[in-house]
Amino acid sequence: MNKIAVIGGGASGLLAAISAAQEGADVCIYEHKDRIGKKILSTGNGRCNFTNLNQEPIHYHSENILFPWRIVKKFDIQHTVAFFLKLGIYSKNRNGYLYPQSDQASAILDVLRMEVKRLGIQVKTEAKCKEISPVKEGFLIRTEAGDFSAQKVILAAGSMAAPSSGSDGSGYRIAESLGHRLVPVLPSLVQLRCEEGFYKGIAGVRAEGLVSLCVGGECYAREQGEIQFTNYGISGIPVFQVSRYAAIGLHEGKQVIALLNFMPDFTEEQFLIFLRNRIETRPQKSAEEFLTGLFHKKLSDLWIKLSHINRTKIMQDCTEKEIERLAHLIQNFSTKVVQTNSFEQAQVCRGGIDTKEVNPDTLESLLIPGLYFAGEILDVDGICGGYNLQWAWSSGHTAGKEAAGA
Amino acid sequence: MNKIAVIGGGASGLLAAISAAQEGADVCIYEHKDRIGKKILSTGNGRCNFTNLNQEPIHYHSENILFPWRIVKKFDIQHTVAFFLKLGIYSKNRNGYLYPQSDQASAILDVLRMEVKRLGIQVKTEAKCKEISPVKEGFLIRTEAGDFSAQKVILAAGSMAAPSSGSDGSGYRIAESLGHRLVPVLPSLVQLRCEEGFYKGIAGVRAEGLVSLCVGGECYAREQGEIQFTNYGISGIPVFQVSRYAAIGLHEGKQVIALLNFMPDFTEEQFLIFLRNRIETRPQKSAEEFLTGLFHKKLSDLWIKLSHINRTKIMQDCTEKEIERLAHLIQNFSTKVVQTNSFEQAQVCRGGIDTKEVNPDTLESLLIPGLYFAGEILDVDGICGGYNLQWAWSSGHTAGKEAAGA
Numbered sequence: 001m002n003k004i005a006v007i008g009g010g011a012s013g014l015l016a017a018i019s020a021a022q023e024g025a026d027v028c029i030y031e032h033k034d035r036i037g038k039k040i041l042s043t044g045n046g047r048c049n050f051t052n053l054n055q056e057p058i059h060y061h062s063e064n065i066l067f068p069w070r071i072v073k074k075f076d077i078q079h080t081v082a083f084f085l086k087l088g089i090y091s092k093n094r095n096g097y098l099y100p101q102s103d104q105a106s107a108i109l110d111v112l113r114m115e116v117k118r119l120g121i122q123v124k125t126e127a128k129c130k131e132i133s134p135v136k137e138g139f140l141i142r143t144e145a146g147d148f149s150a151q152k153v154i155l156a157a158g159s160m161a162a163p164s165s166g167s168d169g170s171g172y173r174i175a176e177s178l179g180h181r182l183v184p185v186l187p188s189l190v191q192l193r194c195e196e197g198f199y200k201g202i203a204g205v206r207a208e209g210l211v212s213l214c215v216g217g218e219c220y221a222r223e224q225g226e227i228q229f230t231n232y233g234i235s236g237i238p239v240f241q242v243s244r245y246a247a248i249g250l251h252e253g254k255q256v257i258a259l260l261n262f263m264p265d266f267t268e269e270q271f272l273i274f275l276r277n278r279i280e281t282r283p284q285k286s287a288e289e290f291l292t293g294l295f296h297k298k299l300s301d302l303w304i305k306l307s308h309i310n311r312t313k314i315m316q317d318c319t320e321k322e323i324e325r326l327a328h329l330i331q332n333f334s335t336k337v338v339q340t341n342s343f344e345q346a347q348v349c350r351g352g353i354d355t356k357e358v359n360p361d362t363l364e365s366l367l368i369p370g371l372y373f374a375g376e377i378l379d380v381d382g383i384c385g386g387y388n389l390q391w392a393w394s395s396g397h398t399a400g401k402e403a404a405g406a
Numbered sequence: 407m408n409k410i411a412v413i414g415g416g417a418s419g420l421l422a423a424i425s426a427a428q429e430g431a432d433v434c435i436y437e438h439k440d441r442i443g444k445k446i447l448s449t450g451n452g453r454c455n456f457t458n459l460n461q462e463p464i465h466y467h468s469e470n471i472l473f474p475w476r477i478v479k480k481f482d483i484q485h486t487v488a489f490f491l492k493l494g495i496y497s498k499n500r501n502g503y504l505y506p507q508s509d510q511a512s513a514i515l516d517v518l519r520m521e522v523k524r525l526g527i528q529v530k531t532e533a534k535c536k537e538i539s540p541v542k543e544g545f546l547i548r549t550e551a552g553d554f555s556a557q558k559v560i561l562a563a564g565s566m567a568a569p570s571s572g573s574d575g576s577g578y579r580i581a582e583s584l585g586h587r588l589v590p591v592l593p594s595l596v597q598l599r600c601e602e603g604f605y606k607g608i609a610g611v612r613a614e615g616l617v618s619l620c621v622g623g624e625c626y627a628r629e630q631g632e633i634q635f636t637n638y639g640i641s642g643i644p645v646f647q648v649s650r651y652a653a654i655g656l657h658e659g660k661q662v663i664a665l666l667n668f669m670p671d672f673t674e675e676q677f678l679i680f681l682r683n684r685i686e687t688r689p690q691k692s693a694e695e696f697l698t699g700l701f702h703k704k705l706s707d708l709w710i711k712l713s714h715i716n717r718t719k720i721m722q723d724c725t726e727k728e729i730e731r732l733a734h735l736i737q738n739f740s741t742k743v744v745q746t747n748s749f750e751q752a753q754v755c756r757g758g759i760d761t762k763e764v765n766p767d768t769l770e771s772l773l774i775p776g777l778y779f780a781g782e783i784l785d786v787d788g789i790c791g792g793y794n795l796q797w798a799w800s801s802g803h804t805a806g807k808e809a810a811g812a
Contacts, residue, residue, distance in 0.1 A: 086687055089699035092614070100699050102706075103612065107699040114695055118688070206509065208498070281492050282524070289520055293495035293506050293513040300508075 005150035007129045009036030012375025013156035014112045015396025021119035023404035028122040032166045037109040039165035048105035051080050052386040053096040059387045063183050064355040068380045075397040087111040152370045152403040159349035159376040171377045179367045181354040183379040186247035187346030189240040194233035195336040202298045203231040210264035213242035214257045215249030244350040247340045260333040272327045283316035290315050348388050352379040362402040374399035411556035413535045415442030418781025419562035420518045421802025427525035429810035434528040438572045443515040445571035454511035457486050458792040459502040465793045469589050470761040474786045481803040493517040558776045558809040565755035565782040577783045585773045587760040589785040592653035593752030595646040600639035601742040608704045609637040616670035619648035620663045621655030650756040653746045666739040678733045689722035696721050754794050758785040768808040780805035
């Protein structure tokens with residue numbers, strides 16, 4: 001029987017192990033931590049947004065841009081939902097974002113564990129993999145729990161994001177020792193740290209807006225949603241979505257600017273008319289009262305200050321220049337990004353094993369026959385919204401099935 | 407000039423005062439607490455869901471069923487949005503639920519206060535009204551801050567819900583002393599306390615479901631949404647929506663049952679087929695594993711227990727009777743309601759001043775000319791979702807405008 005070692009018991013490793021075992025292979029999972037699937041529990045704020053009905057190639061990033069979609073298409077959203085339904089997960093749909101109906105991430109992990117048990121897959125925990133050596137008829141796998149052998153190896157050891165859940169980047173070292181090249185690994189889906197001193201004063205505030213991420217003067221990504229201010233910079237879904245471009249720009253030593261528009265549904269001209277009408281309606285309001293009901297008080301105060309308008313000034317006494325300055329600031333709030341948060345805070349990584357050295361149909365190494373890859377360790381990162389888990393399921397399924405020789 | 411006393415500086419009192427002053431009246435607000443508008447700050451979880459785009463007569467309850475809608479139509483959603491836009495509130499629309507774009511309830515109160523100031527409305531705080539006496543050419547108003555006189559009085563002293571914000575029911579006593587009859591005042595939009603002992607074990611769990619509220623064997627209301635379990639019973643929006651019927655039933659000494667359906671999209675037959683398929687797919691799962699991914703673990707455990715199925719029993723060994731019992735329990739989870747939570751926890755009250763003794767066009771008392779009513783003090787309660795504030799705005803506007811003689 002075909003003996004397969006799966007390195008890493010996270011989302012992609014579990015799918016790889018289950019898919020291989022369902023094809024009849026003899027599978028063993030080697031997990032670094034004391035239990036499998038730890039990172040799954042923290043996804044979707046503990047509810048596990050396990051995939052998304054809205055699937056397009058642009059939801060997946062890689063240096064090798066056509067690579068991710070080729071794999072996702074083979075085990076797509078329909079396959080994923082059917083796979084989990086068989087295991088017991090009844091889906092709840094929130095605007096296309098799918099969750100288990102129980103709203104517990106532990107349900108996803110529980111059904112995967114039940115399936116692992118049902119299929120007789122071995123699980124060795126606290127068995128950090130130190131080295132993989134190709135030997136005659138397969139591989140020697142050296143772990144902290146002893147040495148093992150297998151005909152095939154699936155490397156699903158994750159990235160460097162959220163290392164406390166087990167993915168500490170050790171998988172990259174193993175792949176490199178076998179000759180694989182890495183696309184630079186950077187934090188993604190992560191908060192951005194900014195230069196300006198005013199963030200402490202607006203920490204905790206949330207506001208709808210459009211984030212444009214500009215690197216070296218060029219705009220790379222635009223995302224609308226709820227921006228969250230922290231005491232060091234910006235956070236929230238739209239910030240996470242553009243963060244990979246900030247990480248790349250900073251890595252390349254370029255200037256990175258986030259441009260925030262808090263009235264994105266208005267053109268600049270429309271917004272100026274809107275503000276002038278607002279002044280005409282209640283001309284006696286002071287500058288500090290003027291934006292109440294439009295923006296959070298702390299943001300309003302900051303904008304009035306940055307526009308150099310005296311807060312007690314009566315609005316009808318403001319000059320046209322002052323109004324234009326205020327309007328421009330609200331729609332073009334520029335902040336200099338100096339750093340992303342670290343791998344500890346990142347949900348995933350941009351970069352990883354260069355997919356040009358991986359078979360895009362089977363996920364087998366083009367350098368080492370019998371070695372397969374699955375999940376985040378590859379140079380693939382999805383956007384927020386269940387896409388990184390979908391990548392784990394799709395790539396895990398293909399690697400497992402192909403390694404089992406199906 | 408027409409001098410108007412407004413008793414109560416809450417949502418309806420503020421609208422009444424502003425509407426009267428906009429018509430040129432000389433207005434004074436007498437507020438029980440040390441500041442006005444306190445309850446507004448806690449609405450919509452501090453974000454103030456100030457109205458709702460979806461307006462139908464059935465969203466408003468009263469013994470006098472046609473009364474609320476007649477008033478709401480006169481100052482409807484369009485008037486309300488325009489009124490607040492003039493004051494500075496730019497609306498954010500969440501599925502029809504409107505909030506100030508700043509997501510701060512304080513913005514609603516701030517713009518109302520600015521308008522009060524702009525119009526020169528007097529505000530006397532810590533001026534609890536003790537008595538209103540009709541005198542020649544108007545009224546004598548006895549308050550804890552002294553005695554005052556006015557040609558007209560608008561009684562907007564609120565209900566008994568959330569007394570810590572000022573509405574302690576004292577307005578009812580004043581109305582009764584003037585000859586007005588009360589429809590029994592009961593807590594509404596409130597949690598329900600249930601008899602069964604198992605609630606402590608599922609406290610904190612949330613689950614989508616359909617709540618049917620049955621009084622004396624008859625079903626009075628059905629609402630679907632997220633049910634929240636507490637250590638004493640049930641909570642959450644669908645529970646709030648049906649709670650007034652529970653309060654009335656309990657007040658009348660009848661048996662009150664809440665019937666919870668956790669699979670409302672399935673007929674009983676469909677759900678039974680669904681469960682049988684689920685068993686066939688993974689026949690070796692134990693009873694305690696069987697519902698994982700479908701319902702929260704704590705609920706699943708409770709249902710297995712209440713169905714008298716041994717938790718370690720393999721599902722394919724269950725009898726047809728056991729499966730039917732389990733399916734029936736999940737779709738017809740009956741719980742006996744013994745009490746509503748108190749006025750302290752209630753968002754509003756059911757009942758209040760009988761509207762049959764109030765002019766349905768002007769909100770003037772049919773017993774005491776020159777006395778008007780606005781807001782929750784009247785026998786009107788709306789459902790959750792901005793309807794109670796809409797009632798405050800609509801009734802406040804009409805009472806203020808009519809009292810000013812416009």
